[in-house]
Amino acid sequence: MTASSTRRTTAARSRLAAVGAIAVAGTLLLTGCGDQTQDKDKNSGSASTSTAPLADKLPQAIRSKGKIKVGSDIAYAPVEFKDSSGKVVGLDPDLAAAMGKQLGVTFEFENGTFDALLTGLRSGRNDIAMSAMTDNKNRQQGIDPDTGKKVGEGVDFVDYLTAGVSIYTRKGDTQGITNWSDLCGKKVAVERGTVSEDLAKQEAKKCPGGKKLAIEAFDDDQQSQTRLRSGGVDAASSDFPVAAYAVKTSGGGKDFQIVGDQVEAAPYGIAVAKNDAQLRDALQAAMNAIIKNGEYKKILEKWGAQDGAVKESAINGGK
Structure with a gap:
């Protein structure tokens, strides 16, 4: 983290x-x-x-x-x-x-x-x-x-x-998200106090008017995953090994997919x-x-x- x-x-x-x-x-x-x-x-x-x-x-x-x-x-x-x-x-x-x-x-x-x-x-x-x-x-x-x-x-x-840090979405529902700038106008879930939260805050400052990036920060990564799974946010972010594990295991591999490359290694x-x-x-x-x-x-x-x-x-x- x-x-x-x-x-x-x-x-x-x-x-x-x-x-x-x-x-x-x-x-x-x-x-x-x-x-x-x-x-x-x-x-x-x-x-x-x-x-x-x-x-x-x-x-x-x-x-x-x-x-x-x-x-x-x-x-x-x-x-x-x-x-x-x-x-x-x-x-x-x-x-x-x-x-x-x-x-x-x-x-x-x-x-x-x-x-x-x-x-x-x-x-x-x-x-x-x-x-x-x-x-x-x-x-x-x-x-x-x-x-x-x-x-x-x-x-x-x-x-x-x-x-590094990765972004992931619901499987088959990427909404065109391939990098951090694509999060403008969308909602992202992160764990509080992590680099994912820092990156989201940095990106939010860059978003153009009318395309606000909404950040939902949680106490742990499981809560972020639950929020994404339920459709409450458009994407979530965590360290690559954690995101990759969630993609492989959640819903038998049917819940999530990683989008774009990991960053900030x-x-x-x-x-x-x-x-x-x-x-x-x-x-x-x-x-x-x-x-x-x-x-x-x-x-x-x-x-x-x-x-x-x-x-x-x-x-x-x-x-």
Whole structure:
């Protein structure tokens, strides 16, 4: 999920796999975000801190707890969502579990609305935010993309994937929409706080008189999809892997279609507080370790995201 005018999406930031290549567990159901209480499902597979190869890189407080609390919008399939049994699954949880084996801790995902994740991180509710979050300068510096004013101290990012933003419509009902300028005079659904919302706002300012772009912003992507499915809006926008997954799974592939090319490709990053450089660097080391040992590649292939792979994790690589 990107958020910020620089694009939850580095430059058409490596294309993720085509819709047909996205791996889906046939019967998995998409579910909406709940409240911000901790999800009871814990990612397993971490080694003990006494045997994990990178455990000594973690802050002692994290090692003592044996866990990293993760703020996440768990309604963004296939990046993170709940399956039909209520278990948290997806690209991010799988990557976190693999990193946990390197660090000797578990990553516990806590559900929250996307636009509140950085607030939760700054308040200490969570140790990190991992939620298909686009790394960009506004977030790094704590700048509000609407006003250009500083609203917080910002965060650091551990980058791990690239993705762009897509527009999709009801299948067979594109209304001539092929790019962002075609949205003028129409209604679009987006998730609040994302790059999709930023792009829609930018486009709305360009629309000629008499062709206003109406933007409906929701707490999570599932609500946007529901609104589009019901005909309440003409189009919706989200990160390409999420849009592609919705196109493939919703209504058995009969509900939606992607229109035009993805834009504003950018890195996904794990957000870490500015004053937590040791944790940031430990996460980067763990990400690079799973890139090197091949686990990263297998996980991306499982979720159809291999075209967005990076060769090495960067810190604050977003523009």
